[in-house]
Amino acid sequence: MIAQTFTVLNPSGFHARPTKVFVQAAGGFPCKISVQKGGKKVNGKSSLSMLTLGIQQNEEVTLEADGDQEEQAVQTLGELLTKIFEE
């Protein structure tokens, strides 16, 4: 298992569109993906659960991947966490 912490940069936080893009990408990996903010950890392949984290700009989240292709998953998904989207 690998885990890495990222700071979300998107001005309006991690809402509809970023979550959609993230979950679509996460669904493409065979490993388990989870995202943790504060004390709450959710399934990174569920857009509903990702939304309920309420991630805002400049907040830190920890990305975890466990299983096949975990390294690539952290790299790809980490880039999405720090990407600037427009909504």
Place this chain on the structure above:
Amino acid sequence: MTNKTTKRLSGIAASPGIAIAKAFRLRQDHYVPADGAIADPVAEAERFREAAAVAKAELEAIRAMTERKIGAAKAEIFEAHLLLLEDPDLIDAILEKIGQESMNAEYALHETAQGFIDLLLSMDNELLRARAADVRDVSGRLMSRLRGVSYAAVSAISEPCVLVAEDLTPSDTAQLNPDYVLGFVTEIGSRTSHSAIMARSLEIPAIVGAGTEAADIETGTMIIMDAEQGSVIVEPSDEELTAYQARKVEYDRRKDELRKLMDQPTVSQDGHRVELAANIGSVEDLQKVLANGAEGIGLFRTEFLYMGRAALPSEEEQFHVYKHVLERMEGKPVVIRTLDIGGDKELPYMKLPAESNPFLGLRAIRLCLDRQELFRTQLRALLRASVHGQLKIMFPMIAVAAELREAKRLLREEKEKLLREGVPVSESIEVGIMVEVPAAALAADMLAKEADFFSIGTNDLIQYTMAADRMNENVAYLYQPCHPSILRLIRMVIQAAAKEGKWVGMCGEMAGDQTAIPVLLGMGLHEFSMSASSILPARALIKRLSQRDWAAHTEQILSMDSQESIHAFVNQQTRSDFA
């Protein structure tokens, strides 16, 4: 007519326009299934999967239709809906309730979806609360499939109407046919709800949050919706109807005229070209900038990067934001103003000492030259981003040339460091100053030798020239953009720059003011930077003005002794010009 009972409602104008038609009342039922056990959980799970498959096919069709009709960006919402139908935390929870608790599929869906809806509605963020509507839409569709009833009657509308509903789901809005649905009114909702956003893309008027009184509007009732004012008139009088029909004709004509100007350059009637740019305060303003035909960004306020957070933004974070804005503007000029903090804008984490007169204290460039590390970080981020578009850097609150020299020295040092590190930096970055301190306006001839451009910040220039706090209502009368004292300063700045072959812009509210524009055009202002929504009306105005004629009026205008007489002159002159 006296037998009609005219009623007036008001709500939030979410998409502009005027619509006059009979109402179509959309009745939405809130079906709540009963909790009952089932005998065959395997068959029940299969029934649920089939319903989900049908819902998925329907959503895929709506997505494709939206992409065709409105565009890929607006179709994205349905990708999010499709994702909900595959969401493991939603679907697995439902299947578990069916499989392990022998719960019927309808109730399992209701329980699970409602749990997520409640969770989203309890969040302290409007954007997230709005997502509850997506869950409601998708689960409502699934529920209809399970029950074998039709979902959303909106697509069946085949006569011109104004749609009235409690709320509209994203899929309702996507299926609206703008040939028939001339506008809509909802009881709940806000400017940022999805239906409001869709209405703006479909360019149909919308009023949201009109309250429960809208529930009384029956199908067939005549209504006027004025989404300029946010008012709904139910059963208007004949006089009102006639008046609004005339207003609608005028509104539509004006809208057509402005739309034609979208991608056109800004050229006066006698062939003089100027540039109309937009002021932005965050990345989110970009969409509006592009949708309103801006020829560039004349002022990008970078304060948002520093505010509402616990620590200073890193170079990397700033670089990403600047690069993004430059790329989105595709080579059009982007003037980025370095940090303008202090005065009324504070940063708690910087622990700045309290000042008895913050507007005259250590703010903007003064603060940046005092806290050089903070300034150097921003300059490096700007320099690194410069290769991604046409960047122009602007220093705020320059009063004397020594400040500009020092800021330029720091910029040069950071550039040399980057080049030594092998980081590419653009060779053609213009470096200018904001002219907002009267001292800078009076010494503009000297500053023009050292700055590549000037941008006149009228809000502060007026405040400092009149010695009148903009926020103090008791002296609000002194805020006079067209007072001869202000106009004389502006002309001094433009003439001084012209002597050195430099350009002058303006980025205060005055630049978008329809009464000030003719005067500024006559004085030879090159760039007008304003809020995005003012750009097309300003372009329409300039196309009808003669730069030469207004230049000839300048002396006369500057000799008038009050703003009132100047306003009166401009209004009279434009009226006779356009007659």
